[in-house]
Amino acid sequence: MKNVLVVGFGLAGICLCRELEKNSIPFECFDEGLKSTPSKVSSGLINPITGRRFQLAWNYLQLFQVFEPFYRDLEERCGTRFVTQIEIIHPFTSAEIQNNFAISALDPLHEDYLSVTYKVHKWPISEDFGIIKNGFRLDLRKLIDAYSKLLIDSNLLNIEKFDYKKVKIEDNILKYKNRDYSHIVFCEGTKITSNPFFNNIPMVPAKGEVLIIEVEGLDETMILKKDLYFMRIGPNIYWVGSNYQWDFEDSKPTASRKDEFYQRIIAVLPDFKVKVLDHWAAIRPTSHDRKPYIGRHKIHGNMMVINGLGTKGCSLSPFLAQEAARLILQNDYIVDRDINLERGVEFAKKRAQKT
Numbered sequence: 594m595k596n597v598l599v600v601g602f603g604l605a606g607i608c609l610c611r612e613l614e615k616n617s618i619p620f621e622c623f624d625e626g627l628k629s630t631p632s633k634v635s636s637g638l639i640n641p642i643t644g645r646r647f648q649l650a651w652n653y654l655q656l657f658q659v660f661e662p663f664y665r666d667l668e669e670r671c672g673t674r675f676v677t678q679i680e681i682i683h684p685f686t687s688a689e690i691q692n693n694f695a696i697s698a699l700d701p702l703h704e705d706y707l708s709v710t711y712k713v714h715k716w717p718i719s720e721d722f723g724i725i726k727n728g729f730r731l732d733l734r735k736l737i738d739a740y741s742k743l744l745i746d747s748n749l750l751n752i753e754k755f756d757y758k759k760v761k762i763e764d765n766i767l768k769y770k771n772r773d774y775s776h777i778v779f780c781e782g783t784k785i786t787s788n789p790f791f792n793n794i795p796m797v798p799a800k801g802e803v804l805i806i807e808v809e810g811l812d813e814t815m816i817l818k819k820d821l822y823f824m825r826i827g828p829n830i831y832w833v834g835s836n837y838q839w840d841f842e843d844s845k846p847t848a849s850r851k852d853e854f855y856q857r858i859i860a861v862l863p864d865f866k867v868k869v870l871d872h873w874a875a876i877r878p879t880s881h882d883r884k885p886y887i888g889r890h891k892i893h894g895n896m897m898v899i900n901g902l903g904t905k906g907c908s909l910s911p912f913l914a915q916e917a918a919r920l921i922l923q924n925d926y927i928v929d930r931d932i933n934l935e936r937g938v939e940f941a942k943k944r945a946q947k948t
């Protein structure tokens with residue numbers, strides 16, 4: 594009989610809980626209920642196109658086949674809509690960007706995703722622009738609120754910190770607080786570094802900060818990517834961000850970054866009255882090679898991890914949840930080397946040998 598304990602109710606844990614429900618595998622989840630996590634701070638964007646050369650994101654078509662029906666099902670389960678289809682306006686701020694965009698738009702692989710056809714919009718930009726089409730945005734706060742209420746009401750989600758010291762392993766059964774579990778899956782984001790069972794995973798965490806602003810008289814649903822992302826999250830209200838900080842003291846928002854972002858916002862919207870409503874920050878769980886990690890503990894094979902979602906958690910999580918369910922259901926299941934935890938552990942070993 595399977596009975597799974599999920600640690601962490603961020604995007605990775607949420608998708609795993611739903612995948613377990615769909616497979617009728619009993620589970621229970623623990624989350625310490627922090628106010629500011631990457632899953633709560635994220636813009637929730639799924640951008641099919643990536644990089645300076647405007648290429649299709651890694652494994653995008655395969656991931657799309659999984660995440661699109663997965664999130665539609667989760668909307669049904671939660672009784673609320675949190676997914677919207679979006680378009681991103683990309684002003685050509687240099688000849689190189691315009692050239693790269695035009696070349697990529699000619700590739701038949703990109704015809705559903707890139708367009709150089711003019712579209713009416715309200716953004717104050719003077720440059721020509723291209724449009725990234727058929728992306729998605731997940732309102733993650735709405736999802737977390739709705740799904741956590743359902744699971745709390747069914748006593749499946751406990752808002753409390755998981756205590757590693759209380760885990761006991763007897764005859765392959767995992768015991769936690771007088772309950773027996775067949776598996777524990779850790780979906781802890783950057784907190785994995787304090788986990789004594791999986792502290793050998795090479796993480797390269799990247800802090801990101803975000804301003805929530807009100808812009809008087811500007812209501813535009815198309816997303817603008819000019820210097821920062823400007824994404825409407827309510828009438829005249831925008832999520833604006835973000836940045837990548839590899840050196841930081843803690844996960845808190847910093848005053849200097851707030852000033853810097855404000856100046857950058859004013860440079861894009863010089864003729865609008867901009868009011869800062871909020872300032873958020875969180876640390877992305879990024880891996881050494883920017884790909885996710887999923888796998889079993891080397892000795893205790895029924896302890897598992899899903900991590901390294903990095904900057905692409907929204908498109909990756911449903912696929913990783915399906916892979917985790919396969920690992921739980923099939924003892925001999927092996928995940929692809931590209932995303933396998935093993936490659937991270939090997940990398941960490943080699944790095945330690947060199948120093």
Ligand SMILES: Cc1cc2nc3c(=O)[nH]c(=O)nc-3n(C[C@H](O)[C@H](O)[C@H](O)COP(=O)(O)OP(=O)(O)OC[C@H]3O[C@@H](n4cnc5c(N)ncnc54)[C@H](O)[C@@H]3O)c2cc1C
Pocket residue numbers: 600601602603604605606623624625626627630631632633634635636637638639753754755756780781782783784785800801802803834835874875876877878899900901902903904905906907908
């Ligand atoms: C500014 C910013 C913008 C982003 N924008 C995007 C975007 O547009 N698109 C995209 O795809 N991704 C984006 N991301 C990345 C995305 O948010 C992450 O990849 C994803 O949210 C990671 O989810 P997670 O579940 O792995 O980790 P987390 O969100 O960190 O969730 C882990 C959870 O585990 C809990 N936890 C940890 N340890 C314990 C314990 N011992 N006991 C109990 N609970 C515990 C934590 O409290 C937390 O709730 C962004 C991130 C940031 C910071």
